Amino acid sequence: MAILQAKMDAAEAMIAAVTPQSGGAWAGEARKRALDSLRKMGAPHRRDEYWRYTNPADFLNADAPQAPVMELDEGMPFAMLDRVRLVFVDGVFDPAQSDEPAVDGVEIEPITTAMAKDIHWVSSIYGVLESSGQSPVSRPLAALNTAQAQQGFAIRVTGKAAKAISMVYLRSSETADAMVHHVVKLEPGADLTLTENGPAAARANMVLEVEVADNASFHHIRTQGRDHLRRSATHMFTRLGKESSFKSFTLTMNGILTRNEAVIEFTGDDAHATVAGACAGDGNFLHDDTVFVTHDAQNCESRQVFKKVLRNGATGVFQGKILVKPDAQKTDGYQLSQALLLDDNSNFLAKPELEIYADDVACSHGSTCGEIDADAMFYLTSRGVPHAQAQDMLTLAFLNQAIEEVESDDIAEDIRARLAAWMARRAG
Amino acid sequence: MLSIKNLQVSLQDEDKQILKGLDLEIGAGEVHAIMGPNGSGKSTMSYVLSGKDGYKVTGGTATLDGVDLLDMEPEERAAAGLFLAFQYPVEIPGVGNMTFLRTAVNAQRKARGEEELSAGDFLKLVRSKAKSLKIDADMLKRPVNVGFSGGEKKRNEILQMAMLEPKMCILDETDSGLDVDAMKLVAEGVNALRSEGRSFLVITHYQRLLDHIKPDVVHIMANGRIIKSGGPELALEVENNGYADILAEVA
Numbered sequence: 001m002a003i004l005q006a007k008m009d010a011a012e013a014m015i016a017a018v019t020p021q022s023g024g025a026w027a028g029e030a031r032k033r034a035l036d037s038l039r040k041m042g043a044p045h046r047r048d049e050y051w052r053y054t055n056p057a058d059f060l061n062a063d064a065p066q067a068p069v070m071e072l073d074e075g076m077p078f079a080m081l082d083r084v085r086l087v088f089v090d091g092v093f094d095p096a097q098s099d100e101p102a103v104d105g106v107e108i109e110p111i112t113t114a115m116a117k118d119i120h121w122v123s124s125i126y127g128v129l130e131s132s133g134q135s136p137v138s139r140p141l142a143a144l145n146t147a148q149a150q151q152g153f154a155i156r157v158t159g160k161a162a163k164a165i166s167m168v169y170l171r172s173s174e175t176a177d178a179m180v181h182h183v184v185k186l187e188p189g190a191d192l193t194l195t196e197n198g199p200a201a202a203r204a205n206m207v208l209e210v211e212v213a214d215n216a217s218f219h220h221i222r223t224q225g226r227d228h229l230r231r232s233a234t235h236m237f238t239r240l241g242k243e244s245s246f247k248s249f250t251l252t253m254n255g256i257l258t259r260n261e262a263v264i265e266f267t268g269d270d271a272h273a274t275v276a277g278a279c280a281g282d283g284n285f286l287h288d289d290t291v292f293v294t295h296d297a298q299n300c301e302s303r304q305v306f307k308k309v310l311r312n313g314a315t316g317v318f319q320g321k322i323l324v325k326p327d328a329q330k331t332d333g334y335q336l337s338q339a340l341l342l343d344d345n346s347n348f349l350a351k352p353e354l355e356i357y358a359d360d361v362a363c364s365h366g367s368t369c370g371e372i373d374a375d376a377m378f379y380l381t382s383r384g385v386p387h388a389q390a391q392d393m394l395t396l397a398f399l400n401q402a403i404e405e406v407e408s409d410d411i412a413e414d415i416r417a418r419l420a421a422w423m424a425r426r427a428g
Numbered sequence: 429m430l431s432i433k434n435l436q437v438s439l440q441d442e443d444k445q446i447l448k449g450l451d452l453e454i455g456a457g458e459v460h461a462i463m464g465p466n467g468s469g470k471s472t473m474s475y476v477l478s479g480k481d482g483y484k485v486t487g488g489t490a491t492l493d494g495v496d497l498l499d500m501e502p503e504e505r506a507a508a509g510l511f512l513a514f515q516y517p518v519e520i521p522g523v524g525n526m527t528f529l530r531t532a533v534n535a536q537r538k539a540r541g542e543e544e545l546s547a548g549d550f551l552k553l554v555r556s557k558a559k560s561l562k563i564d565a566d567m568l569k570r571p572v573n574v575g576f577s578g579g580e581k582k583r584n585e586i587l588q589m590a591m592l593e594p595k596m597c598i599l600d601e602t603d604s605g606l607d608v609d610a611m612k613l614v615a616e617g618v619n620a621l622r623s624e625g626r627s628f629l630v631i632t633h634y635q636r637l638l639d640h641i642k643p644d645v646v647h648i649m650a651n652g653r654i655i656k657s658g659g660p661e662l663a664l665e666v667e668n669n670g671y672a673d674i675l676a677e678v679a
């Protein structure tokens with residue numbers, strides 16, 4: 001079992017590369033549990049079922065490969081929101097650049113502060129949602145994050161948050177690693193918008209655990225930063241109570257390697273979850289969306305909507321699974337993953353899966369890969385729209401189906417403008 | 429205005445000739461109608477003139493005011509003043525009708541070295557033209573042709589024509605599938621655009637449309653060429669007797 005040995009050796013190397021962390025009693029246990037499970041599952045390997053399309057090697061090297069820091073030539077996203085900004089530089093919280101972390105209806109604390117306490121609400125979520133998301137598919141990078149993370153916030157929302165919370169990730173080092181772990185708990189009926197933007201670090205390992213209690217709503221919008229050579233592995237774990245709602249949208253432009261995993265579990269009836277993404281890649285670019293939705297309650301609705309535009313040899317990966325447990329009747333599961341290839345060199349690799357054990361469900365999935373529609377192209381150009389501009393219009397139109405999942409019209413419009421600018425930079 | 433000489437066209441991927449020596453001269457301000465059996469090559473002619481891929485010109489010429497059309501990209505032909513109202517207008521999900529119209533109008537203005545229309549001026553213009561075609565605000569907001577009825581699609585073609593103010597307008601079976609009222613709207617839209625400097629080529633099967641848009645010349649096309657030309661009475665003859673007599677006559 002050479003592969004197994006390799007996975008174990010690599011896991012030990014991952015563990016050796018990080019400094020052991022302690023904390024209060026519960027935190028120490030959570031970290032130890034994560035380390036133990038990482039030792040058992042081993043590091044991700046090319047031959048693992050969900051790493052066939054994406055080579056994990058660059059997440060495992062001891063040092064982060066160098067990635068120049070991009071000077072942004074456009075304003076930061078989410079500026080239109082009434083919000084509190086929490087700024088990180090190379091994955092380290094920078095209070096000087098941040099707003100006062102105070103929002104009515106919300107408790108905000110650094111996770112390390114929470115971990116130093118012997119009794120804390122965070123103990124019921126930190127590493128708990130992550131570890132339940134390790135089966136049936138293991139997610140070693142998330143386990144490593146739980147064992148090690150020193151950065152991130154514990155956010156507890158008790159009512160409708162008066163402001164949005166924005167995590168702003170800035171970079172200064174060309175070779176920094178970042179490991180950030182946020183924990184969000186929405187109490188019954190609570191409502192929060194959380195945004196994240198920026199590339200976090202040359203190489204980032206990000207975990208977000210979100211517990212959405214009955215009747216609560218969580219809105220998450222993320223833009224991952226345009227630095228070309230940055231690498232990011234992100235995990236989102238969420239557990240949804242009765243009549244709750246979870247909506248997450250991610251915009252990705254550039255980045256040499258991105259793996260975004262979302263693990264969603266319905267535990268209360270009549271809840272809704274959307275996880276959506278639009279991505280645009282040019283050249284040396286691999287973007288991987290790996291999603292696992294478990295329906296373990298009745299009458300819940302899940303939507304996955306992923307759109308990718310790929311050119312100059314860029315690669316898109318989608319691995320999405322809907323698992324419907326025997327008692328999850330009246331499940332409505334929807335999964336759409338589409339790629340638009342702007343040339344013959346680009347690739348889309350998709351693994352859409354449905355596993356259904358209940359009989360009264362409506363699940364659909366569609367995965368397609370195509371080029372610009374020639375008839376639409378001719379129609380536009382015959383009206384005088386230049387070829388390049390027509391291509392951009394049709395490309396944006398293609399992405400728009402994912403962008404429409406964003407509830408806020410202002411944010412959706414901002415995202416469209418950023419994608420249009422991305423295309424304009426490639427024109428001529 | 430439009431001058432087509434001995435135009436021969438085959439399919440790009442198949443060894444099949446569709447236009448077999450087509451001749452057509454349309455002077456400035458004239459309205460010509462083309463009638464002819466299905467499959468005779470009328471749509472192919474309009475596609476080739478406007479620059480659609482998939483066809484191979486193997487002989488002949490087509491010029492617009494002396495400029496070689498066949499050498500240009502579709503957008504250049506549009507900027508030069510050519511417009512085709514499609515027999516089957518294309519649906520484009522995700523592109524708003526209004527955005528599409530404004531982009532097209534301004535792209536053409538830019539290509540001709542004219543100033544782009546301001547958002548306000550554009551809006552005023554489009555609203556007034558849409559109103560006379562009974563195109564409501566909702567249709568302008570929706571994605572291009574998506575969910576439009578057959579008649580709405582055709583009226584949308586005429587709206588584009590009215591906004592772009594081309595000098596050579598080709599209408600490919602714009603009347604097909606329209607009820608009497610919709611056809612009247614379309615005809616009024618066309619008539620409103622008639623002027624000394626603007627010519628029309630109206631492809632149709634029906635006399636009905638030609639009652640409203642009075643053609644100067646009527647051509648009969650069959651098997652890839654014009655087989656007979658005449659005055660408006662030729663359309664009446666087709667209406668009454670079909671194509672059989674004319675086909676037999678030239679055979």
Ligand SMILES: Nc1ncnc2c1ncn2[C@@H]1O[C@H](COP(=O)(O)OP(=O)(O)O)[C@@H](O)[C@H]1O
Nearest residue numbers: 439446464465466467468469470471472473482
């Ligand atoms: N892209 C194409 N592929 C195959 N056949 C085509 C294509 N375009 C036109 N044709 C054929 O060319 C002939 C003329 O078609 P068309 O120009 O649509 O005629 P009309 O508009 O007069 O009805 C028909 O036999 C049609 O099937």
Ligand SMILES: [Mg+2]
Nearest residue numbers: 470471515601
């Ligand atoms: Mg036709």
